[in-house]
Amino acid sequence: MTYKQRIDGRKFDEMRKIEAKVGVIPRADGSAMFKIGNTWAYAAVYGPRNLHPKFMQDPQTGILRCSYNMMPFSSSGERVRPGGSRRSKEISLVTQKALLPVLNLEDYPNSVVDVFIELPQTEAGSRCAGICAASMALADAGLDMKDLVSAVSFGKVDDKLVVDLDYSEESYPDAGVADIPIAMLPNSGKISLLQMDGEVTKEELMKLIGMSKKVLMDIYEVQKKALKDKYKGVED
C-alpha cells in the first residue's frame, strides 16, 4: 500500500496533458503529431502507392505497412540505439493490427499505404501515442476509414488502478506494476489493441476496460478537433 498519490500529482484517472496537430509534414500525403506529456509521436502516411516487392502485392486489396521507430536517445530509461529492434518490430506489428480494422483498402488493389511513426522523445505510452498520431494522419491522407482509433495505456501501480502511466510509474520500484495499452474505435467501442505487461486479476482488468471508454472518448475529441482545425476556414 505504498502508492498513495501519483508521483506527478495527477488523479488516478487523469491523463497527462495532450497536444495534437494535423498536417505537420507537408510533403507527406497525410501527417499528424500527438503529444501526451513528454511522449511525442509524429506519424507520416504515404499512399496508396505502388508496392514493391511484387510478391507482397494483393490483388484483392491494398495493404497497410507500419513502421514504429524511437529516435536515438529518445527514451527515459536505457539508451535507445538507432535502427530497429525486436521490440520496435513487435510494436510495428501491433500498430498495424490496431489500425487495419478501420481502413477499407479494397478499392486500392496491389497497392500499399505506408505509415511511419517516429518518436523524438518518450516517457512511456509511446505505442499508444503512435497509434493516435497514425490514425489522424491516415484521415488526413484522405483514405476511406470507418472511424478513427484512439489509444492510451491503463494499468495498475501497487494496488491502485491508473490511467496513462508515465515512466516513473512504469518503472516503479517498490511494488508490482501492470501496463495495459488499449486502443479503441471510438464510435463503436470496439477494441483493436489490448496488451499487458505485468499482472492483474480478471476483475481489475474488466474494471480497467470499463474505465477505458470514457477516457478514450476524451482522446477522440482531441483528435477530431485537430483534424477539423487544419481545415478551419474551409467552412465558408
Place this chain on the structure above:
Amino acid sequence: MSEIKVKDKEISVPGEVLAVGMDVLPGAGTYRDGEKIVANRLGLVMMDGRTVKLLPLSGRYMPRTNDTIICKVIDVGFNGWRLDTNSAYSAMLSMKDATSEFIQRGANLTQYYDLGDHIVCQIVNVTSQKLIDVTMKGPGLRKLKGGRIIEVDANKVPRIIGKQGSMVVMIKDATRCNIIVGQNGLIWIDGEPMNEMLAIQAIRKISAESHTSGLTDKIKGFLEQNMPSKKIHQD
C-alpha cells in the same frame, strides 16, 4: 423522422454521425450503419436533396475513365509504353492508340515517345484491378515539349480550372502562357520564364485559398498587379 446532425459545409471526420433516419441517403464518402449515416473519410459535408455526401479535401489521385491527365513515360515495351500517372497505378499506352500515324510492327517505339517524355493523354478504361488504358488519339492530346511541369493536390484541380474553364483561361490570357491542367494534379505551363513564374504563383495561390469565396476576383487582382502592361512586352 430523420435528423441531419451536421451543417452544410462542415468538416467531417471519419466515424462521425452525419444523419439519423431511413429517408436520408448515403452519398459519396459516407456509409449507412443501421439508422445512422456515418462519414467514411475526412471531407466537407454537402447536402444534395436527401443525400448527404462528403467532398474530399485530401487524398491521392484515383484514376477515372475519361479523365485527361499528364503522364510520364517510364518504360517502353514491344507494343506500347508504360506511364506514371501520379497515382498508385501505372497506365498502358498501346501502339494502336498512340498516334494517328501508321506505326510499323517492330518499329523503334522510342522515336515516338521516349523514357522521361511527358504526354497529355485520356483514360479510356480503368478495370477493377486498376489496370489503366489510355489513348493519345483525341483533340488536344499530344507529347509535351518545352515548358515546365508542376504538381498540385488533385483535389484542387476543379478550382484551378474554374467554372467552364474560366479560372485557367484568365491565367492563360494574363500571362500569355500555354497551360494544360491534368486531372491527376500535374500542370504544364509554357511561356516566357517570368510569366511562367507568375502563372505558377497564381496556381499555388488558388491551391492554398481554394476554400475561400471571391477567389476569381482575388486572382484577377493578383494577376493585374503583377503583370506589366502589354505595351512593355511588344518589342
